[in-house]
Amino acid sequence: MKKIIEIKDINKYYSVGAEKLHALKDVNLEVDEGEFLAILGPSGSGKSTLINVIGCMDKSDSGSYCLDDCQIEQASEKELTQIRNEKIGFIFQKYHLIQTYNVMQNIIMPLLVRGMTQKEAEAASLETIRMLGLEERMHHKPRELSGGQQQRVAIARALVGEPAILLVDEPTGALDQTSGKEVLKLFHRLHEVGNTIVMITHDLGVAQHAQRIVRIVDGELLEE
Numbered sequence: 525m526k527k528i529i530e531i532k533d534i535n536k537y538y539s540v541g542a543e544k545l546h547a548l549k550d551v552n553l554e555v556d557e558g559e560f561l562a563i564l565g566p567s568g569s570g571k572s573t574l575i576n577v578i579g580c581m582d583k584s585d586s587g588s589y590c591l592d593d594c595q596i597e598q599a600s601e602k603e604l605t606q607i608r609n610e611k612i613g614f615i616f617q618k619y620h621l622i623q624t625y626n627v628m629q630n631i632i633m634p635l636l637v638r639g640m641t642q643k644e645a646e647a648a649s650l651e652t653i654r655m656l657g658l659e660e661r662m663h664h665k666p667r668e669l670s671g672g673q674q675q676r677v678a679i680a681r682a683l684v685g686e687p688a689i690l691l692v693d694e695p696t697g698a699l700d701q702t703s704g705k706e707v708l709k710l711f712h713r714l715h716e717v718g719n720t721i722v723m724i725t726h727d728l729g730v731a732q733h734a735q736r737i738v739r740i741v742d743g744e745l746l747e748e
């Protein structure tokens with residue numbers, strides 16, 4: 525089985541005034557291709573810090589991180605931008621959609637960043653748009669959609685570039701229970717068709733949808 529994520533002894537510190545806060549403590553984590561992993565922990569435990577490192581938005585202070593055969597500590601800023609665009613699909617609690625763009629324009633963004641033309645990107649995204657049941661909403665603006673629909677747009681945008689991993693931060697945090705359940709069902713389906721998913725949550729009920737759960741407590745990762 526191919527390892528998509530290999531994290532060895534990662535540490536991360538924040539400076540708070542004269543103090544140093546140890547936010548990630550010798551974290552080790554391996555994720556296989558096709559796995560659906562949840563990282564469960566309370567507020568302040570280091571979830572966002574860890575997901576920022578996994579998502580190559582922030583670097584650790586020590587340790588090593590290999591993502592889909594790329595050694596991240598050695599990557600330049602330019603390479604990191606490309607890795608984020610090609611290897612990672614981000615899904616955030618608050619969707620992070622561009623309000624002045626319609627659904628289609630939001631979804632094709634990662635493909636335009638890669639240099640596809642508008643036409644190519646639209647053609648390449650149709651299957652994803654259909655899979656997420658968004659065909660009838662393609663020309664709507666995000667504010668004209670329900671929370672669940674907006675999260676589906678965000679999921680489509682994350683999927684459209686066929687990333688090596690989907691990184692999901694509290695995906696149901698802003699949704700009512702019914703829409704939250706639908707989004708979790710969708711992750712089951714995406715896992716079934718072979719996607720690798722790493723989901724961060726403080727909610728055990730949400731984490732239990734994953735195949736494997738690891739806990740993060742005070743910056744330390746504990747395997748279940």
Ligand SMILES: Nc1ncnc2c1ncn2[C@@H]1O[C@H](COP(=O)(O)OP(=O)(O)O)[C@@H](O)[C@H]1O
Nearest residue numbers: 538540545547566567568569570571572573574
């Ligand atoms: N930019 C920052 N500067 C200083 N401390 C931070 C910063 N970001 C997070 N922290 C601290 O690091 C710890 C972990 O935070 P975070 O990763 O946001 O946890 P979680 O996402 O689990 O709530 C907390 O104690 C938090 O206060």
Ligand SMILES: [Mg+2]
Nearest residue numbers: 568571572573
């Ligand atoms: Mg957080």
